[in-house]
Amino acid sequence: MSDSDEATAIQLIIDGTEVTGHAGQTILEIADSAGIYIPRLCWLENLTPFGACRVCVVRVNGRIHSACTLPATNGMVVENDTEELRGFRKNLIDMLFAEGNHFCMFCERSGACELQALAYRFGITAPTYPALFPHREIDATHPDILIDRNRCVLCARCIRASKESDGKGVFGFAGRGIQKHLIVSAEGGLAETNIDASDAAISACPTGTLLRKRTGFAVPVGERPFDRTPIGTEVESTTGPTPPHASTPTSTPAPAGKE
Amino acid sequence: MAKPKVATTSLCGCFGCHMSLLDIDERILELVDLVEFDRSPINDIKSIEHPVDIGLVEGGCANEDNVRVLQEFRRQCKVLVSVGDCATNGGLPSLRNLVPLEECLREAYLDGPTVHNDSGRIPDDEEIPLLLSRVKPCHEIVEVDYHLPGCPPSADAFWAAITALLEGHAPELPYLLCKYD
Numbered sequence: 432m433s434d435s436d437e438a439t440a441i442q443l444i445i446d447g448t449e450v451t452g453h454a455g456q457t458i459l460e461i462a463d464s465a466g467i468y469i470p471r472l473c474w475l476e477n478l479t480p481f482g483a484c485r486v487c488v489v490r491v492n493g494r495i496h497s498a499c500t501l502p503a504t505n506g507m508v509v510e511n512d513t514e515e516l517r518g519f520r521k522n523l524i525d526m527l528f529a530e531g532n533h534f535c536m537f538c539e540r541s542g543a544c545e546l547q548a549l550a551y552r553f554g555i556t557a558p559t560y561p562a563l564f565p566h567r568e569i570d571a572t573h574p575d576i577l578i579d580r581n582r583c584v585l586c587a588r589c590i591r592a593s594k595e596s597d598g599k600g601v602f603g604f605a606g607r608g609i610q611k612h613l614i615v616s617a618e619g620g621l622a623e624t625n626i627d628a629s630d631a632a633i634s635a636c637p638t639g640t641l642l643r644k645r646t647g648f649a650v651p652v653g654e655r656p657f658d659r660t661p662i663g664t665e666v667e668s669t670t671g672p673t674p675p676h677a678s679t680p681t682s683t684p685a686p687a688g689k690e
Numbered sequence: 691m692a693k694p695k696v697a698t699t700s701l702c703g704c705f706g707c708h709m710s711l712l713d714i715d716e717r718i719l720e721l722v723d724l725v726e727f728d729r730s731p732i733n734d735i736k737s738i739e740h741p742v743d744i745g746l747v748e749g750g751c752a753n754e755d756n757v758r759v760l761q762e763f764r765r766q767c768k769v770l771v772s773v774g775d776c777a778t779n780g781g782l783p784s785l786r787n788l789v790p791l792e793e794c795l796r797e798a799y800l801d802g803p804t805v806h807n808d809s810g811r812i813p814d815d816e817e818i819p820l821l822l823s824r825v826k827p828c829h830e831i832v833e834v835d836y837h838l839p840g841c842p843p844s845a846d847a848f849w850a851a852i853t854a855l856l857e858g859h860a861p862e863l864p865y866l867l868c869k870y871d
Contacts, residue, residue, distance in 0.1 A: 535775070535871050536870065537782070538871075541870065550870070551865065551868055556778065556836075556837035556839050556868060557778035557779060557827065557834075564788055658869075659865075
């Protein structure tokens with residue numbers, strides 16, 4: 432993308448609101464700057480968009496895309512906060528919970544976890560799908576950092592942050608489909624890599640998969656990032672008092688069960 | 691008009707949710723004015739003989755007795771609410787789902803480093819309910835009408851849910867009361 436392209440102003444419509452950005456920006460970036468929150472999990476500012484989680488799914492000119500990877504073009508009509516898309520996203524979050532081992536009640540990241548925060552925002556009171564209880568490896572070899580793959584959602588934020596922000600490449604993926612898992616760049620585990628406890632890769636983790644040891648539970652319940660404020664509020668508050676969807680009460684209908 | 695009846699039960703849980711219910715503090719005086727308690731660990735009534743309006747179930751299903759109690763409870767409750775993470779998603783007891791049941795029992799009764807079991811047997815008296823191969827949330831066994839997540843749900847969450855149901859509408863949890871920890 433050349434400089435002149437980036438300077439080209441474009442207009443698009445998101446949920447009926449006309450917003451402006453410039454060529455080269457993604458739909459998600461333009462929405463953010465306009466104070467419209469598109470839910471996301473694998474996206475992290477300053478990292479190359481990855482499009483892994485699909486939580487930012489939107490309808491553009493009638494077709495489904497991930498808002499974090501699709502470059503915006505002039506005249507696009509984007510649907511974001513619709514019942515259909517909220518349903519897709521809620522379902523994705525539900526499946527992420529079922530696919531891993533997410534025990535919020537003892538997780539150090541509870542209250543600051545983006546997966547949990549999304550579930551709160553979408554009003555999920557109980558899982559829809561039977562949990563798979565997969566076997567996942569823990570890596571506690573490093574003196575200052577823990578990897579608990581039970582909580583990994585394969586967002587690749589650590590992989591990208593290690594490469595792009597830390598200039599290292601400590602993390603990667605191995606396996607495919609349901610076998611896909613996080614690996615590190617040394618056979619003997621994380622302790623044998625060149626990772627440092629201050630690396631951006633660790634902070635990049637949205638869940639409790641990458642943790643700095645001896646820092647857990649430092650913030651009391653009630654004061655953690657998502658205890659009182661729904662995820663996305665920071666985006667929505669950039670341009671004013673758009674009420675967040677999650678501020679409406681959450682009804683607690685049960686998922687389909689069996690008698 | 692007779693007061694609505696509320697029943698509660700605890701399956702594979704730790705009674706923390708019942709403790710949290712008691713944390714409504716002085717509102718419990720208001721509650722006893724509003725409802726009549728049927729079967730509940732709080733009043734030690736152990737069986738549910740007649741239909742009740744609201745049933746609160748704490749804990750998931752880890753053994754066949756939990757399943758039997760839950761099914762009986764469901765039959766008598768017009769509205770059934772899963773209360774707490776164990777009931778809604780299996781909770782801490784479902785950690786054992788990560789290990790095959792036989793391995794769990796061997797570790798607990800035969801191979802564990804602190805085990806003294808001269809019989810060398812895994813307890814198998816017929817009085818002991820058989821364990822399910824996996825701990826399950828209640829809605830995987832019976833139909834559940836509403837869920838109250840939390841470990842435990844806060845007293846305010848209990849209060850919000852119970853009062854909503856008594857007023858005849860679905861419990862709605864504001865953001866501050868829908869938590870998983």
